[in-house]
Amino acid sequence: MGTVTAYGAPAEGERLTRLTIERRAVGPRDVLIEIAYCGICHSDIHTLRGEWGPHPFPVVPGHEITGQVVQVGGEVTLHKVNDRVGVGCMVRSCGSCADCRRGEEQYCVDVVATYASVDQDGTPTQGGYATHIVVDERFVLRIPHSLALDQAAPLLCAGITTYSALRRHATGPGSRVGVIGMGGLGHLAVRLANAMGAEVTVLSQSLRKREHSIRLGAIDHLALSDKESLGSLERRLDLLLSTVSADLDVDALLGLLATKGTLAFVGVPPNPISISALPFEDRGLCVSGSSIGGIQETQELLEFCAKHSIGADIEFVEPSQINDAYERVLASDVLFRFVIDMRAS
């Protein structure tokens, strides 16, 4: 394809800057996408700060990508020029292992992440803070027509991550779900669990986002520090879904789980978590975690969102404002997802 404009960090911990990167030529099974929007996920920030281990730099982050197909390879059958499409957190996997065959490509040992990963040809992958991307057609999602491309972008990571975790724990009518952290993932978890028929309560650092939690379908929003109010949830919740990116005293929250309830992690705190074994034995509790969702499940999520009119609550940023946006994400000061308007680059 050639060189394209992108925004990335030249080295670990450095500010993002405008770069020129190379995109591979469109292969027989590749799709060239003109990127319209890319969400800012907290994982982008963890990665650039080196919190998930070393990576070769520069790194162009971004795995909540939506846009339009502008070219397809000769053997492409799943997409055509002008289609509205999206790309999430992965761009390749082996296709033959048990995980891939089960449609859980995210757990394939050879999975290639959309950025900060090494592709089959040995080149580093670069993500969606860019004007264009070339992706194998099997990792390109169809965006239903009723979903706006800007509000759909965060569904490709924040949406599928919470949808998959909620589904895995059989969320539905009659279930009671506590969502910890009302950020990019958290606000979509509230919407999705509500649409699945669950009763949702938000547990947040403060009451600042309370009206938004209620607007998005929660029945209550409590402050994690307010032990008295949390007492009203004692042994009530079937699922506690942590979307928190920071260290959290989860031990103190186990009392909110009903018998055989599950504490599920999708957020990634920086340090190991301490959990006492006793409540797990005494009350049959479970602890679990999950990574995004497979390609087929992501397409299912997009159809579910179209059916229930679910998109992310977004705030637009221009590429020149990404560094400021990162500071605001770190301060939990965004309602609820920054989306970069790549057409402004």
Ligand code: NAP
């Ligand atoms: P985000 O928008 O920053 O949301 C995180 C939320 O956590 C904040 O809005 C805040 O909610 C809460 N929080 C932050 N600091 C806290 C603290 N010190 N104590 C208690 N709560 C705190 O981030 P995100 O993009 O949703 O991502 C959340 C986490 O999920 C990140 O660690 C990210 O890497 C991870 N992630 C995992 C997957 C996966 O596949 N498992 C996929 C995507 C992202 P309140 O303002 O309500 O307190």
Ligand code: ZN
């Ligand atoms: Zn993400």
